[in-house]
Amino acid sequence: MRREEALFQYLLRLGDSALVLAQRLGEWTGKAPVIEEDLAMANTALDLLGQARMWLTYAGEVEGKGRDEDSLAFLRDASGFRNVLLVEQPNGSFADTLARQFYFDAWNLRALRALSGSADERVAAIAQKSAKEAAYHLERSTDWVVRLGDGTDESHARMQAAIDDLWMYTGELFEGDAVDQAMVEAGVGFDPAALREPWLAEVKSVLTEATLALPAPGYMQRGGKQGVHTEKLGYLLAEMQFLQRAYPGAQW
């Protein structure tokens, strides 16, 4: 695989995961349980959107076909997206949203720290800037997992269900393919499998503190990084892309 092609795919994966999760979190705006959470969720969404913009802008430049962040975000179909399946899962309850966030944040922070030492200076710069935001996101989602897990019977049951339901989407985070391989060889990326042990150790310790059980090993869904998505992504994109699709080039 050519280095540029691998790098383009790699950047899409990073950018799309941040973009799709930002869109999901944005769905809470105006509907969160309390106004403080409404703002916090929107803040996280905007942080991730900022990260997505940097990754996708760079992706467009690497591709060299004149696509910018907007055309990549708004004019690709679901099969063109390279986000992990975890982030496209629906918001569900507050517990579902926080379980998804916790799994992702614990991975994202480690991924960004690994990329901070990338041989590609642009990748390293984006990762270093984003890692500070991700560290706060992880603190926040960890706090919530612990509080809901070690809260009332109701919150405990819901948090455990959320942790269990989303577990099958976590395997993909640590599975490498030819793109990952090419990026490791180029010194640009990291080996996804290497993040699994530290991620699992952190998840275990947080779940223990939250009096929650670690889900049993089982079948893991995969395919998001290669463009094979759950049907939920299509609905998300329909909403996110509607304006640019209906009124191409619209600005305000």
Next chain:
Amino acid sequence: MKEWPLWEVFIRSQHGLAHKHVGSLHAPDAEMAIKNARDVYTRRNEGVSIWVVRSADITASSPGDKEALFEPAASKVYRHPTFFPMPDEVKGI
């Protein structure tokens, strides 16, 4: 969430010396109150330090006591240091 206590938030700004009251918010505990304060009150780079205190732990003076508390001070101009001639070289007084 009505069972969450109310917290008063104090922020020390970049150049400020003291924490200043900026508002209040709801949170389940002190740690989350700090995080909520970060998200609600420091979005625009307002602060370098946050204090939170439960609103219930603040004892306030009663508006009904206003006369007794504050009016006696109104007629005591000699408490203001305005009767000392200041040399011209002293600035900022």
